[in-house]
Amino acid sequence: MYKHILLPTDGSEVSKRAVDMGLDLARALKASVYALHVILPFQALSYMTQIIPESETSYTEESVRWAERYLGEVRDKAMRAGVPCDSDYVFDKHPCDAILDIAKKRECDLIVMGSHGWHGFTKLLLGSETQKVLVRSQLPVLVCR
Incomplete structure (x- = not known):
């Protein structure tokens, strides 16, 4: 079944x-x-370039x-659970793109991520990286609330 799971965390x-x-999975x-x-x-709006x-x-x-x-918290939990874990951070202005890119590069076969469960205007205003991943991913995505 699944052998390499991506765990995006914020x-x-x-x-x-x-x-x-x-x-657990x-x-x-x-x-x-x-x-x-x-x-x-x-990102900055600047008019005082010396402080940027x-x-x-x-x-x-x-x-x-x-x-x-x-x-570090994820690695500690993984170690206690006996689960092999690698980790890293990336800089990207589009978290969805970064998640999907890393999933492909690391040959993951499942993405497990959280959703804040926003609805209505809040979701429209703030967007949802989880929703973007769900729509664009070719991998299965398990969404947790």
Whole structure:
């Protein structure tokens, strides 16, 4: 069945539940997992160009620290569950594209990810990376709430 599961994580509670479910599934199937965190690139509206380099550096450093924290939590859970786990973070302005690209590069055969369950205007306004992955993925996607 599934041998290599992609676990995108953003550190949210729903994402953590998806990671737990993905790890349970991987343990049952004797599969490995790949944890991924997508960092949005720094964006700024600027009229004071002298402050941007420092802001971008601070943003990048803080984003990488958070990514390492989220991924470290997944690796720790995987180790306790006896599930082989690799992980990394990437910078991409389109998380859906990054998720699908990594799934292909890492030869994953399932994506397990969370959905915040937004409806109506909130979903329209904020969009849903999970929905985008569902629509565009050629792989099975297990969505957890």
